[in-house]
Amino acid sequence: MEFSEYFPIWDQLTPGQRETLSGSLVSRSVKNGAVLHGGGRDCTGLLLVKSGQLRAFILSREGREVTLYRLFDRDLCLFSASCIMRSIQFDVTIAAEKDTELWVISAEAYKELMEQSAAAANYTNEIMAARFSEVMWLIEQVMWNSMDRRVAAFLLEEAAIEGANRLSITHETIANHLGTHREVVTRMLRYLQGEGMVRLSRGTVELLDVKKLSALRDA
């Protein structure tokens, strides 16, 4: 597949803009676990996912993590290129959660494009608004929802992403997604197991009763 098929406003660019953008691309293949952007203010460039899965998260000083959102096929990551806007005053870390193929778009070329093209600037706006919406969902989860509901929501989301009810995931990893401690997750999972909603075994969590988990999440 060509870059043009992954970039929805390609048709609205001038030939010169297309050429500049194409010339700024670098193709990369990364393995599951690779850190693509280290959370600093350095300008890695924008990441456009061809195939695979990336995770955006923040880190506390003590090394705790919380997942902000995931990026899938055709998603564009702006915050690995925070130099494109001076008002982006926060750091996110971007890591591959699956083996991933992507393009890196030069931040400089993209910034130039946004300044020239209202279509590109508005496209960027929509992407930022979409990420903003995901972060607002997270705030609502953290502020108003108890941890049992958050664990249920996380398991259901993972099952949807993986297309499977048997998840290979450790309690530690779940804790890193949710920004809590492993012990808290273990306690919640045991509670869910006691209620017949999941079955736990070494390194896996199996969803037994999706309906009941959904009811808990939406309670």
Place this chain on the structure above:
Amino acid sequence: MEFSEYFPIWDQLTPGQRETLSGSLVSRSVKNGAVLHGGGRDCTGLLLVKSGQLRAFILSREGREVTLYRLFDRDLCLFSASCIMRSIQFDVTIAAEKDTELWVISAEAYKELMEQSAAAANYTNEIMAARFSEVMWLIEQVMWNSMDRRVAAFLLEEAAIEGANRLSITHETIANHLGTHREVVTRMLRYLQGEGMVRLSRGTVELLDVKKLSALRDA
């Protein structure tokens, strides 16, 4: 003061764009406490503050609040006009925290402007990135910081906004800013009073030791 002096990219607009924008403005004066945007997906329009102070917050189903950010003189509020972008999938409530003079810009006119003008679209991008940064700060506070540090940070911020160390504010109001319960705030304030950092009296909190409060916030 004229609208043009409050709108930084005025000089980059065409005469026609200026005319459309000017024609879409409505001046409003609202009293402290007035709700300007009710949190639904309705399109109130963009709010540009001439003078005063607005608060953007979210509400839980149970009526709990948490403050996302404040808007001061010259600040522009996008999220009261979420129809300008389809990816804005969350609701905020906007209320006046002081008597406020503002312009309401029609969402339709603004959307048209963004589509025509890269300068307007990029200006909007910067505003959204600035709000996003404030919300990310909030997430970090909520995820990693204990409530004593959050109360200290809030009191210091209020004192900076008011330019005074004696704040007329109830424990209930502080709880609504921070998304917690009044009892939690009362307990924290009593702890801070015990440490000599604040003095409490009916309806007021006085900051006695800004240095110690700052050290707690930054601990």
